[in-house]
Amino acid sequence: MSAFEPKIIAMVCNWCTYTAADLAGTSRLMYPHNVRIIRLMCTGMLDAKYVLKAFLEGADGVFIGGCHPGDCHYINGNLKAARRIPGIAAILEQFGFSSERLELKWIGASEGPEFQEHITRFVETIRALGPSQAATAMIL
Amino acid sequence: MEKNSAMTVFYLKTDKNPKAGVSAFLGRMLSQSLADAVLVSARTPHSPLPMPAVITDPEKIEAADPLAPAAPFNAARQAVSILRHESGRKIVLVLRPCEIRALVELVKLKQCVLDDAVIIGMECRGRMETPIYLEKAAENPDLTAAFYRDPGLQDAVCASCRICTRFLPQAADIAIRVIGEPTDERIGIVPQTPAGQDLVGRLGLSEGPDSPGREDAVANMRDLREQERERAFQETAGKTDTIEKFQKYVAQCLNCYNCRVACPVCYCRECVFLTDVFAHDPQVLMRRAAKKGMIKLPADTTMFHLTRMAHMAHACVACGHCSSVCPSHIPVADIFIKVGNEVQKRYGYEPGRDLEEPMPLMVYDKPVVE
Numbered sequence: 001m002s003a004f005e006p007k008i009i010a011m012v013c014n015w016c017t018y019t020a021a022d023l024a025g026t027s028r029l030m031y032p033h034n035v036r037i038i039r040l041m042c043t044g045m046l047d048a049k050y051v052l053k054a055f056l057e058g059a060d061g062v063f064i065g066g067c068h069p070g071d072c073h074y075i076n077g078n079l080k081a082a083r084r085i086p087g088i089a090a091i092l093e094q095f096g097f098s099s100e101r102l103e104l105k106w107i108g109a110s111e112g113p114e115f116q117e118h119i120t121r122f123v124e125t126i127r128a129l130g131p132s133q134a135a136t137a138m139i140l
Numbered sequence: 141m142e143k144n145s146a147m148t149v150f151y152l153k154t155d156k157n158p159k160a161g162v163s164a165f166l167g168r169m170l171s172q173s174l175a176d177a178v179l180v181s182a183r184t185p186h187s188p189l190p191m192p193a194v195i196t197d198p199e200k201i202e203a204a205d206p207l208a209p210a211a212p213f214n215a216a217r218q219a220v221s222i223l224r225h226e227s228g229r230k231i232v233l234v235l236r237p238c239e240i241r242a243l244v245e246l247v248k249l250k251q252c253v254l255d256d257a258v259i260i261g262m263e264c265r266g267r268m269e270t271p272i273y274l275e276k277a278a279e280n281p282d283l284t285a286a287f288y289r290d291p292g293l294q295d296a297v298c299a300s301c302r303i304c305t306r307f308l309p310q311a312a313d314i315a316i317r318v319i320g321e322p323t324d325e326r327i328g329i330v331p332q333t334p335a336g337q338d339l340v341g342r343l344g345l346s347e348g349p350d351s352p353g354r355e356d357a358v359a360n361m362r363d364l365r366e367q368e369r370e371r372a373f374q375e376t377a378g379k380t381d382t383i384e385k386f387q388k389y390v391a392q393c394l395n396c397y398n399c400r401v402a403c404p405v406c407y408c409r410e411c412v413f414l415t416d417v418f419a420h421d422p423q424v425l426m427r428r429a430a431k432k433g434m435i436k437l438p439a440d441t442t443m444f445h446l447t448r449m450a451h452m453a454h455a456c457v458a459c460g461h462c463s464s465v466c467p468s469h470i471p472v473a474d475i476f477i478k479v480g481n482e483v484q485k486r487y488g489y490e491p492g493r494d495l496e497e498p499m500p501l502m503v504y505d506k507p508v509v510e
Contacts, residue, residue, distance in 0.1 A: 048447065048450030048451070049412075049450070052443060052446045052447060052450065056383075056443055076504060079505065080501075080504045082504070083500065083501060083503070083504045084501060086486050086487070087450065087453065087454060087483050087486065087487065087500065087501075088450055090453075090479070090482045090483045090486045091446060091449045091450060091453060091479055091483065093482070094377075094380060094381070094475075094478070094479050094482060095380060095382065095383045095386050095446075096381050096383060097383070133382055133383050133384060134383050137383055138432065138434070138436075139383065139387065140387050140390060140391065140393070140436050140441040140442050
């Protein structure tokens with residue numbers, strides 16, 4: 001039996017966390033390969049559908065990375081995302097998805113090491129939680 | 141927020157016919173030109189089922205039957221159709237509490253304006269599903285009067301009404317009081333706002349003391365409904381607490397989207413599920429089939445229900461019309477009301493409570509996390 005390798009979808013802001021991921025790469029900082037990065041122009045454009053779809057398609061965890069409050073390229077998109085996510089989490093919890101599987105973190109463009117740290121920790125959290133129930137279920 | 145206790149109560153004589161009592165009360169608003177039109181649930185000549193109607197002629201008001209235990213849909217949408225912009229006409233709306241809550245949400249969503257409107261809210265013992273109402277109405281020509289007399293008939297209300305704890309018309313200008321009142325003799329009229337006081341003041345109704353046992357009747361009803369609601373929530377949780385179980389729950393869903401059409405707070409002119417976003421290219425469907433060896437068509441059933449929750453759970457007014465219109469008899473409302481309750485708790489928001497209370501996603505200076 002092969003060990004469980006979580007599938008993580010990271011939806012990250014172009015102006016900060018995506019750049020931080022790039023910096024982590026160019027700085028040769030190692031982080032788990034479990035994460036699939038999707039670049040958004042801003043976490044403010046994070047549609048609930050993206051998160052729901054990721055989980056229904058079998059993602060084990062969804063990580064959202066945005067700019068620190070006050071740093072948003074579009075003034076307040078990150079705050080809108082922060083407001084939206086608890087509602088999505090409440091819906092997911094109803095169907096047995098632990099709220100730990102959905103995480104929002106603020107990671108600035110210069111924070112390559114922080115990106116490495118958050119992703120490594122998140123992957124370990126999800127690994128401990130085990131595979132998502134949707135990975136094997138037939139979703140209508 | 142028990143506003144009612146300190147408020148003056150006026151009484152309408154009903155003489156064993158509460159329907160006639162209420163329609164005469166509304167008729168006087170029209171004949172005294174205090175209102176240009178009344179939007180009220182009324183019988184058409186063709187069926188005992190009351191439908192929302194706009195009545196301008198005092199002669200026609202006797203068709204009004206707002207106390208009938210029936211509502212083919214949440215009339216907030218019909219209210220919006222005549223309140224989309226200021227008309228300069230004084231419009232009186234007679235609505236159920238869940239309809240008022242939906243209307244308040246629709247005002248916040250800029251779907252209509254209430255400047256010209258006075259809202260009369262009825263205390264609500266619930267509505268029956270339409271087929272049940274028609275069956276009972278065939279057996280009993282005066283079903284409205286019988287309903288308030290007979291606890292057996294009151295037990296025939298739909299599942300969502302049986303768990304409704306917000307049965308008092310909180311945001312209304314005037315409340316029609318039926319709970320704990322001897323409805324065969326009289327019905328209470330309670331002005332709750334200055335606009336309501338003004339209107340009621342012009343009708344020359346007689347004031348009276350609170351009916352004995354009124355407070356207890358409300359408290360008892362609330363206790364019973366709360367217990368029933370807790371039980372229903374637990375039962376629904378047991379049926380939906382994993383995504384696998386939820387698949388069983390919606391297994392008969394046809395993707396007809398009737399629940400979305402009936403939903404008073406699903407207000408988008410064009411639902412995303414009718415756009416190209418979900419009109420997949422055949423290749424996409426083939427790829428999805430190949431991934432798991434099989435997919436059900438139409439696709440995106442679970443995605444539809446979860447997305448709809450993400451769109452409207454914070455504003456769900458718990459009217460239950462989504463269940464009523466489901467051709468597959470899926471108890472959609474049970475899960476929507478439960479999830480709505482969870483989401484609303486998380487945001488500390490109560491839909492329809494107050495026009496001034498901003499919707500959760502309209503404010504973002506107060507993050508819920510971090």
